[in-house]
Amino acid sequence: xxxxxxxxxxxxxxxxxxxxxxxxxxxxxxxxxxxxxxxxxxxxxxxxxxxxxxxxxxxxxxxxxxxxxxxxxxxxxxxxxxxxxxxxxxxxxxxxxxxxxxxxxxxxxxxxxxxxxxxxxxxxxxxxxxxxxxxxxxxxxxxxxxxxxxxxxxxxxxxxxxxxxxxxxxxxxxxxxxxxxxxxxxxxxxxxxxxxxxxxxxxxxxxxxxxxxxxxxxxxxxxxxxxxxxxxxxxxxxxxxxxxxxxxxxxxx
Amino acid sequence: xxxxxxxxxxxxxxxxxxxxxxxxxxxxxxxxxxxxxxxxxxxxxxxxxxxxxxxxxxxxxxxxxxxxxxxxxxxxxxxxxxxxxxxxxxxxxxxxxxxxxxxxxxxxxxxxxxxxxxxxxxxxxxxxxxxxxxxxxxxxxxxxxxxxxxxxxxxxxxxxxxxxxxxxxxxxxxxxxxxxxxxxxxxxxxxxxxxxxxxxxxxxxxxxxxxxxxxxxxxxxxxxxxxxxxxxxxxxxxxxxxxxxxxxxxxxxxxxxxxxxxxxxxxxxxxxxxxxxxxxxxxxxxxxxxxxxxxxxxxxxxxxxxxxxxxxxxxxxxxxxxxxxxxxxxxxxxxxxxxxxxxxxxxxxxxxxxxxxxxxxxxxxxxxxxxxxxxxxxxxxxxxxxxxxxxxxxxxxxxxxxxxxxxxxxxxxxxxxxxxxxxxxxxxxxxxxxxxxxxxxxxxxxxxxxxxxxxxxxxxxxxxxxxxxxxxxxxxxxxxxxxxxxxxxxxxxxxxxxxxxxxxxxxxxxxxxxxxxxxxxxxxxxxxxxxxxxxxxxxxxxxxxxxxxxxxxxxxxxxxxxxxxxxxxxxxxxxxxxxxxxxxxxxxxxxxxxxxxxxxxxxxxxxxxxxxxxxxxxxxxxxxxxxxxxxxxxxx
Ligand SMILES: Nc1ncnc2c1ncn2[C@@H]1O[C@H](COP(=O)(O)OP(=O)(O)OP(=O)(O)O)[C@@H](O)[C@H]1O
Ligand SMILES: [Mg+2]
Numbered sequence: 001x002x003x004x005x006x007x008x009x010x011x012x013x014x015x016x017x018x019x020x021x022x023x024x025x026x027x028x029x030x031x032x033x034x035x036x037x038x039x040x041x042x043x044x045x046x047x048x049x050x051x052x053x054x055x056x057x058x059x060x061x062x063x064x065x066x067x068x069x070x071x072x073x074x075x076x077x078x079x080x081x082x083x084x085x086x087x088x089x090x091x092x093x094x095x096x097x098x099x100x101x102x103x104x105x106x107x108x109x110x111x112x113x114x115x116x117x118x119x120x121x122x123x124x125x126x127x128x129x130x131x132x133x134x135x136x137x138x139x140x141x142x143x144x145x146x147x148x149x150x151x152x153x154x155x156x157x158x159x160x161x162x163x164x165x166x167x168x169x170x171x172x173x174x175x176x177x178x179x180x181x182x183x184x185x186x187x188x189x190x191x192x193x194x195x196x197x198x199x200x201x202x203x204x205x206x207x208x209x210x211x212x213x214x215x216x217x218x219x220x221x222x223x224x225x226x227x228x229x230x231x232x233x234x235x236x237x238x239x240x241x242x243x244x245x246x247x248x249x250x251x252x253x
Numbered sequence: 254x255x256x257x258x259x260x261x262x263x264x265x266x267x268x269x270x271x272x273x274x275x276x277x278x279x280x281x282x283x284x285x286x287x288x289x290x291x292x293x294x295x296x297x298x299x300x301x302x303x304x305x306x307x308x309x310x311x312x313x314x315x316x317x318x319x320x321x322x323x324x325x326x327x328x329x330x331x332x333x334x335x336x337x338x339x340x341x342x343x344x345x346x347x348x349x350x351x352x353x354x355x356x357x358x359x360x361x362x363x364x365x366x367x368x369x370x371x372x373x374x375x376x377x378x379x380x381x382x383x384x385x386x387x388x389x390x391x392x393x394x395x396x397x398x399x400x401x402x403x404x405x406x407x408x409x410x411x412x413x414x415x416x417x418x419x420x421x422x423x424x425x426x427x428x429x430x431x432x433x434x435x436x437x438x439x440x441x442x443x444x445x446x447x448x449x450x451x452x453x454x455x456x457x458x459x460x461x462x463x464x465x466x467x468x469x470x471x472x473x474x475x476x477x478x479x480x481x482x483x484x485x486x487x488x489x490x491x492x493x494x495x496x497x498x499x500x501x502x503x504x505x506x507x508x509x510x511x512x513x514x515x516x517x518x519x520x521x522x523x524x525x526x527x528x529x530x531x532x533x534x535x536x537x538x539x540x541x542x543x544x545x546x547x548x549x550x551x552x553x554x555x556x557x558x559x560x561x562x563x564x565x566x567x568x569x570x571x572x573x574x575x576x577x578x579x580x581x582x583x584x585x586x587x588x589x590x591x592x593x594x595x596x597x598x599x600x601x602x603x604x605x606x607x608x609x610x611x612x613x614x615x616x617x618x619x620x621x622x623x624x625x626x627x628x629x630x631x632x633x634x635x636x637x638x639x640x641x642x643x644x645x646x647x648x649x650x651x652x653x654x655x656x657x658x659x660x661x662x663x664x665x666x667x668x669x670x671x672x673x674x675x676x677x678x679x680x681x682x683x684x685x686x687x688x689x690x691x692x693x694x695x696x697x698x699x700x701x702x703x704x705x706x707x708x709x710x711x712x713x714x715x716x717x718x719x720x721x722x723x724x725x726x727x728x729x730x731x732x733x734x735x736x737x738x739x740x741x742x743x744x745x746x747x748x749x750x751x752x753x754x755x756x757x758x759x760x761x762x763x764x765x766x767x768x769x770x771x772x773x774x775x776x777x778x779x780x781x782x783x784x785x786x787x788x789x790x791x792x793x794x795x796x797x798x799x800x801x802x803x804x805x806x807x808x809x810x811x812x813x814x815x816x817x818x819x820x821x822x823x824x825x826x827x828x829x830x831x832x833x834x835x836x837x838x839x840x841x842x843x844x845x846x847x848x849x850x851x852x853x854x855x856x857x858x859x860x861x862x863x864x865x866x867x868x869x870x871x872x873x874x875x876x877x878x879x880x881x882x883x884x885x886x887x888x889x
Binding site: 051072073074075077078082083085089090091092093094098101102103105106107108109110111112113115116117118119163164167 | 733736737738740741743744746747748750751752753754755756757758759761762764765
């Protein structure tokens with residue numbers, strides 16, 4: 001049993017539409033696993049089923065070998081599963097620093113009423129330290145006191161990443177984190193991802209349309225099309241694969 | 254067999270009654286859903302429009318002597334044709350503000366319309382001119398009034414007509430497209446504006462017509478007609494706020510169920526509140542059966558809330574001290590007006606608890622009067638009834654409201670935005686209809702006596718008691734919001750999704766804040782009751798919850814500043830304005846219109862700054878590349 005995320009024969013239906021069709025994949029810690037596919041392939045739906053936002057029709061989701069298929073969103077996060085959103089979800093009226101601090105504060109607050117009411121002094125130090133580190137890793141120190149709602153898309157993506165990094169999760173689901181970023185920004189984004197995976201031994205499952213980024217940071221790739229798994233293998237094999245070209249790379253590259 | 258037959262036969266007149274009112278509910282509900290879905294703005298004032306129309310008809314028909322068909326056509330046409338474009342102008346701004354502000358604005362409209370009607374025609378219900386023939390005809394097993402047949406027929410034909418219009422006309426089809434795909438709400442362009450204006454006109458026309466059609470059976474009864482919006486959303490809930498035919502069926506069901514319940518009410522006191530609580534039963538059932546249909550709407554495209562403008566540090570540091578100091582000096586200055594200030598201090602507690610919920614956590618709560626009622630009545634039971642010490646009784650009264658708060662939070666778990674507002678308002682009405690009159694609360698034997706603390710029962714001493722409790726409440730809330738809970742609540746208001754994904758069980762957070770808020774609201778209710786010496790149901794009417802929300806919105810920003818200002822606006826200021834008796838009738842109008850104005854200003858903010866920005870860019874382009882370049886830029 002490896003640590004990380006494993007999806008087993010997962011199927012998600014929306015009414016008559018099968019958005020994810022019997023998909024199995026593994027995203028172990030210590031590496032970046034790519035999940036690519038054309039628009040509407042079911043990538044976001046797979047994320048939603050993995051972290052508890054939609055209920056799968058069948059199949060299992062495991063985190064570190066533990067079955068988490070039926071656990072609610074917050075419980076999965078408490079077990080170490082972090083998530084970013086395709087349509088960035090920030091606390092817009094709060095400052096960048098407060099956003100990032102809430103990354104750790106959220107995990108500490110958890111599900112118990114009294115834990116949500118007050119924090120201990122030691123926890124406040126942990127929160128500040130985690131936020132400081134995440135801000136530095138993402139290069140956001142200079143923006144720390146700006147309201148998160150007022151930043152550019154690129155920086156908002158970074159704030160979301162910093163918030164997740166501050167949370168101390170060991171498995172991250174990142175949904176198109178580079179969309180809305182220019183080439184230089186996504187290169188920097190890729191460097192941050194590679195850095196944290198190496199430093200913290202965490203795992204990342206990365207959904208991305210930006211092929212250069214995918215090919216440069218991912219160790220392993222899954223390709224999804226119309227809800228079905230089309231291909232899995234190394235990025236090099238993917239580029240050479242006829243099916244993948246036909247379904248995806250041909251149109252995107 | 255025979256007895257069954259007789260029973261059914263005995264029910265028939267009620268069935269007829271139910272179908273008639275149900276047909277009107279269905280039509281109103283269709284109009285409400287149509288405008289809500291097409292324009293993205295839920296109009297709490299839908300029923301108030303019905304009220305306005307009924308009174309307008311009364312004015313034209315009974316007072317001015319116009320023949321009823323002309324009076325009817327004139328009333329409906331005036332409201333639809335003038336109201337449509339006006340509501341589109343208001344609605345297009347409201348679409349850009351947070352749902353909570355939207356709710357406040359249309360509630361403000363409700364209060365304003367109802368307030369104006371009451372100011373002109375008085376608060377006493379009046380008989381409505383019976384404009385249709387009340388002769389009866391015999392149908393198998395039952396006598397039916399001609400007026401009943403006409404009303405049912407008109408409503409049914411219009412409902413079908415509305416449905417056909419929606420399905421086949423161009424405008425109707427464009428509306429359908431928006432209903433099916435909410436992302437299309439708020440599209441720009443003239444055709445979108447036209448479609449939305451038509452949607453408003455249709456909605457307003459159904460409301461106006463319902464008001465006039467209901468008139469003969471309910472009379473000129475402003476609160477009742479205004480609550481037609483409640484019947485409408487009960488019916489809308491049956492149709493999942495989407496399917497028009499089902500919405501109409503929902504209206505019929507609601508009407509019939511209420512009429513049949515009416516039959517059994519005499520002799521069963523506990524059933525008294527059932528007819529008026531049915532819409533909420535429908536809504537709650539819908540929530541439990543098909544929560545997905547009432548799913549959270551996207552809030553995309555909204556302007557983020559304005560960053561709170563912090564006060565200068567000196568004011569922030571010493572402001573509270575100065576306010577408390579002034580409040581402490583009040584008894585020496587105000588003379589006989591002291592009880593008014595004592596009431597103001599109690600309202601600070603109430604508004605502080607409301608602000609915690611509405612402002613900090615971004616959840617609409619429309620049952621604060623209910624929490625206060627629970628506190629006031631149980632405080633009387635604990636002190637006067639059980640003889641407990643005053644302070645202990647006060648804390649217990651607060652604690653009694655905690656499970657009630659938790660109960661209200663259940664809709665908060667499943668619903669947000671507009672549906673949460675409806676759900677909590679519904680809970681408030683349920684509480685009033687089903688529980689206020691039980692012996693757990695106020696009972697039926699007149700006002701409950703409520704004592705003041707022994708030895709501190711003089712006006713001055715008791716003023717200081719309330720002031721102390723108000724200051725303590727503010728301190729507790731200030732500490733809570735500076736602690737972890739405060740940070741979680743601010744985050745919850747911005748993105749519950751992100752907060753949940755960070756590991757916070759947001760349902761626990763929601764229940765928690767409702768419980769805390771209910772606790773303090775109950776304390777406020779108990780204090781107000783003790784101040785007047787006795788208490789009955791009147792001050793805790795569910796409409797009061799609407800007024801509280803609107804007054805808080807008018808009171809500006811600030812976790813504690815707004816509650817203090819709101820309390821002053823509601824309780825103290827009116828006592829200083831000459832002729833405050835006539836003022837009292839205009840109070841809801843003033844607060845209501847102010848709330849609308851504030852929401853509109855907020856909704857226009859983006860517009861104004863965009864205008865300024867465009868102007869500046871154009872200016873820059875002209876300077877940099879000459880006027881031709883600027884024109885080119887504008888063209889592309
Ligand atoms: N809430 C929903 N209800 C119904 N259908 C949905 C819902 N969410 C997604 N779908 C459908 O499920 C399919 C998969 O959508 P999904 O968002 O998972 O794709 P995706 O791979 O993330 O696409 P993209 O690259 O555009 O983000 C699509 O056909 C989409 O229309
Ligand atoms: Mg997606």
